[in-house]
């Protein structure tokens with residue numbers, strides 16, 4: 485496949501074809517994504533939980549993230565590839581954000597954009613990054629890096645929070661109107677708000693729990709594939725496969741067959757014939 489670029493994504497948006505995006509958190513899930521029909525891959529800092537077992541994205545160190553981001557990037561050769569700036573790698577200054585973004589671009593083979601959680605407080609950052617040729621994807625609504633500050637992973641905006649809904653809408657407009665944000669992830673907001681934002685923006689909106697009217701969707705791959713065995717309580721996740729159960733079943737089959745002396749069978753074993761060793765390349 486030819487690599488998808490920002491131009492392909494923008495054309496697809498003009499053609500009103502929903503943009504599919506999926507996260508990847510290691511070389512294998514990078515491969516899955518790369519071989520699938522999805523349009524874009526995000527190296528999301530959710531890998532802090534699904535790959536490294538941390539309780540949230542806040543424990544993830546930049547070096548740990550970079551190490552994994554490199555592995556993912558080696559697998560993703562044909563998709564539009566976006567990478568998060570993880571917690572602690574950008575907030576303190578514009579130059580820190582530039583350094584972190586540059587490091588990711590240097591270390592990851594095929595990176596095309598970086599994503600930053602937040603609103604107008606980062607407009608200066610988006611301007612600098614865009615001006616030096618690093619495409620920025622925004623992320624607003626629920627911003628998981630601030631889950632502690634927000635008191636949890638909660639719906640943002642809504643009919644009982646009209647002021648907050650208005651603020652989210654206005655912030656999204658400001659991000660787009662800065663001209664420095666190429667696309668915008670909207671997380672965990674009511675569908676009607678996702679629709680209002682999408683109808684009033686020209687840049688693509690990518691929903692995770694922001695409803696069907698956004699320009700595209702994103703899910704965490706481990707959730708979609710049912711890899712973690714514990715995501716059924718997240719409303720916006722649809723689990724399309726059950727890798728967790730499949731894996732445990734397979735491991736139990738293996739355990740049973742070894743204990744029953746069914747595995748390894750003759751087809752998995754090297755037999756010594758009378759006059760020669762059977763040599764196998766494997």
Ligand code: KIV
Pocket residue numbers: 507526527528529530531568669692702703704
């Ligand atoms: O880290 C992540 O996985 C994300 C999204 C799913 C948007 O930021």
Ligand code: NA
Pocket residue numbers: 528529530568
């Ligand atoms: Na993220």
